[in-house]
Amino acid sequence: MAVQIENGHIKADDTLKTESGKMKFEKPRFSGLILICEDNVMSQQLTCDLLQRAGIRTVVAENGKIGVDMVRERIQKKEKPFDLIFMDIMMPVMDGMEAASKIIELDTGTPLVVMTSNSTEEDMKKYRAHGIQDCLCKPFSTKELSRVLSKYLTPVSSSVVNQNEENQKIDKLQKKLRINFFKGNRTKYKEITEAIAANDIKLALRLAHSLKGSAGIIIKTGLQSAAAEIEALLKHGNISIPQDKMQRLETELTLVLEELRPMYDIIMAREVEPLNAEQVRSLFEKLEPMIENINPECVNILDDINAVPGGDELARQIEDYDFESAALTLDELKKKWV
Helix, strand or coil: CCEEEECCEEEECCCEECCCCCEEEEEEECCCEEEEECCCHHHHHHHHHHHHHCCCEEEEECCHHHHHHHHHHHHHCCCCCCCEEEEECCCCCCCHHHHHHHHHHCCCCCCEEEEECCCCHHHHHHHHHCCCCEEEECCCCHHHHHHHHHHHCCCCEEEEEEHHHHHHHHHHHHHHHHHHHHHHHCCHHHHHHHHHHCCCHHHHHHHHHHHHHHHHHCCCHHHHHHHHHHHHHHHCCCCCCCHHHHHHHHHHHHHHHHHHHHHHHHHHHCCCCCCCHHHHHHHHHHHHHHHHCCCHHHHHHHHHHHCCCCCHHHHHHHHCCCHHHHHHHHHHHHHHHC
């Protein structure tokens, strides 16, 4: 049974209509640990959230070099290899192609799945030549993600899920992603123009590619298309971008930012009443096992975490699914409160 996100909502391929009229579907659950090599924070958040809802633990590497180091570290510690590795192509420091080749040399046997918007047959031949077995085309649907998981992992259980409840979760995630888009892309046009002015094609290409991907995640097709145009020109080595193309990119980005600003302002203006010592200790008792088990439901108590004096960094780490850093930050906060 697979589901698909359509216009921000889950669409089930096969639904079961109950006597009460509510739509439900069967959702497989998996077990495993997946390494996600991805520098785009929004893509990290979306991928981690969908995987963790499917029962899978995740570890994030923000570039290929860190990903290779993580694989090598598990070998040195004689730990079980990652069950799957999801690999973005365009990353700083070390791109996905080089990282994939180096991981294959380590001979762990872990399947590599590329996450990219470039998935032509020619692209796939190139990926396979570097040892990459499969592809998730960005922005991917939950149906496509389920296909990949089922191909390489064995479901350990399944559950019947209420479609309305799943839609509410997707809506909440979409709002969070849109706020994060606003926070992370306010200066993106300036960054791209500065990279072009400095003749840094590699940086400009990566920035345009990232913007295209982020726009796709929040379903802003106009901006996604404008960024794709710039990316295509840069990919062919053209550093002299026509002014009308740059103007369209700026206009589309401005429209999206203006649309999202009221939502962001509401979040920033929200007054949070600080928790007292007893409330903080109770929150930490609830939060510690959630972080230890990499439980994505942590994001549902971010308001409480932000209400802890000094808890803003912990909230940011949890929001970014950086559970390793969050565990260390929580330990430091506990010294002050417990």
